[in-house]
Amino acid sequence: MSIEAKTMSAFSLEQTRYLEGFFSGVSAGGVSFSQLAPTPQPEGPALDDLTKEERIKRESPPLNAMEQLMIDARWNAKPEPENVFRYKWNGLFWLNPVKDGYMCRLRIPGGIVRSHQLRELAAISEELTSGYIQITTRNNFQIRLIEPKNCPEVLRRIQGCGLHSRGAGADNIRNITMNPCAGYDPFELLDVRPLVNELATLIIGSTEFYDLPRKFNIAYDGGGLISSVEDTNDIGASAVKILGNDQGIEPGIYFRIALGGVTGHQTFASDWGVIVPAAQLNDVMVALLRVFIKHGDRTNRKRARFKYVVEKLGLSGVLDEAEKLLPAKLTRLPADSSLQERRAFSQQGHSHVGVHRQKQEGLVYVGASVPVGQLTAKQLRRVADLAEAYGTGEVRLTVWQNLIIPNVQQTYAATLVKSLGKLGFPCEQSNLRSGFVACTGNRYCKYAATDTKSHAIAMMDYLDRRLKLDKPVNIHFTGCPHSCAQHFMGDIGLLGTKVKSESGEGYHITVGGGFGENRKIGRQVFSGVPIESLGSTLEAMLKGYLAHRKEGESFHEYCNRHTVGELQEAFSSAG
Secondary structure, three states: HHHHHHHOOOOOOOOHHHHHHHHHHHHHHOOOOHHHHOOOOOOOOOOHHHHHHHHHHHHHOOHHHHHHHHHHHHHOOOOOHHHHHHHHHEEEEOOOOOOEEEEHHHOOOOHHEEHHHHHHHHHHHHHOOOOOOOOOOOOOOOEEEEEEHHHHHHHHHHHHHOOOOOOOOOEOOOOOEEEOOOOOOOOOOOOOHHHHHHHHHHHHHHHHHHHOOEOOOOEEOOOOOOOHHHHHHOEEEEEEOOOOOOOOOOEEEEEEEOOOOOHHHHHHOOOEEEEEHHHHHHHHHHHHHHHHHOOOOOOOOOOHHHHHHHHHHHHHHHHHHHOOOOOOEEEEEEEOOEEEEEEOOOOOOOOOEEEEEOEEEOOEEEEEEHHHHEEEEEHHHHHHHHHHHOOEEEEOOOOOOOOOOOEEEEHHHHHHHHHHHHOOOOOOOOOOOOHHHOOOOOOOOOOOOHHHHHHHHHHHHHHHHHOOOOOOOEEEEOOOOOOOOOOOHHHHHEEEEOOOOOOOOOEEEEEOOOHHHOOOOOOEEEEEEEHHHHHHHHHHHHHHHHHHHHOOOOOHHHHOOOHHHHHHHHHHHHO
């Protein structure tokens, strides 16, 4: 008896006649019964082996959670635990137990924002949130303390002014960063804005990229004066100039690609050993994303980053997998090849602050320090006014939590500098104050052990009154091991921790971190320093450096020619 006959014997006469007709039609079309079976699913971990987060995604795709978000809003209801995770796909982060409300993170590809968008964000912040806006270390904005009832309106208004929050959290590709003066920097090799915008548009509109094993960071760097810190990303692309050669490589501008950076896991990205022309770069980016989707670990969240795919397959294995998805093999070229020219500028200073000439004749860009990246709605609205009055209405956000106003006539630069200074955003580069970076901290983040932003401002003021530096120093405050403020790459990195003191808050202190040409993971020199004595500890460290350094030596250089024991002695004995 055939499969069809056995199957139909279990049905009524009417059902059997229907199925006989159905199978006859199928057979006439040259299709067998077996071909009507469900499409086999790709191989992968069994459901029981998946992490809780992966199972939540499979129960209901997070992008489908908008209807439930609307229902929650009607009753101003707190989200169910599974929906706390799902709502991150729309950029909404539930702040409980710290606060009963959401934080909304935006997507701002490359950190480019317009004055009308700033005004609308200021209005949203005043009317529907805490009234504060924060610049993040991925050159975008966050707004905080949104009641459930206001979430749909916040999302609608964000989209209404041409911005996005979709995919800004959880297992998605985060905001794409770039060197913040792309298109204006007279020293850049290539303007990366078209590449950033193209990839951002593809990501936002493709459901394929909303189910990664975990979050993913991408940075583009066109080789100008101000870095995008690309080597701290899962993928970092940096422009190089290929010179005339006898190896059959056409001279011009290409990109080197580095893979697997995640400084929270104490790892910088490793050079992939290839060069890619700009026209092919985003095709390669998409291929690498698909390699991550296929090979990323969905059974262990701690090993779900791209770094671990690179470790498992090796750089050559990742190259083999990516080339299966590309029309041709990539051009191999060692990182130390003499055929290429790279950026010729040190990235360790605070070159994003101050007045700098643009490639456009007669124009400058003005970089302003925003203390720990925090603005009020009133300040943001005033920045929009200044960008229109003295520039073209455009503002650039930096990974250093500061902002830049480009396209300013040279004759108006001094007036703009004065206006920004009055607003609380100084444009004079300070070797101390300009280098402070701080994550959100425990006022709004449930993971943070310390109030990083308040502590950073207090330390900024304390140290500025007590010493003067002739070399720039970067000081990074992060509240938990997630290291959103990338403390391991700071000259001085501070990781929040609970301690036995009056406040209960303190920091582990690392030194000697760096990026770019000085890439280095900082080494811990002190553990559990209470906030009550942090100022005196940092003062002693910096004075110890000034007293014992070689002539012209930076803090980074000084720390990395000494052992931890030697540094502890020098820092502890300084008065």
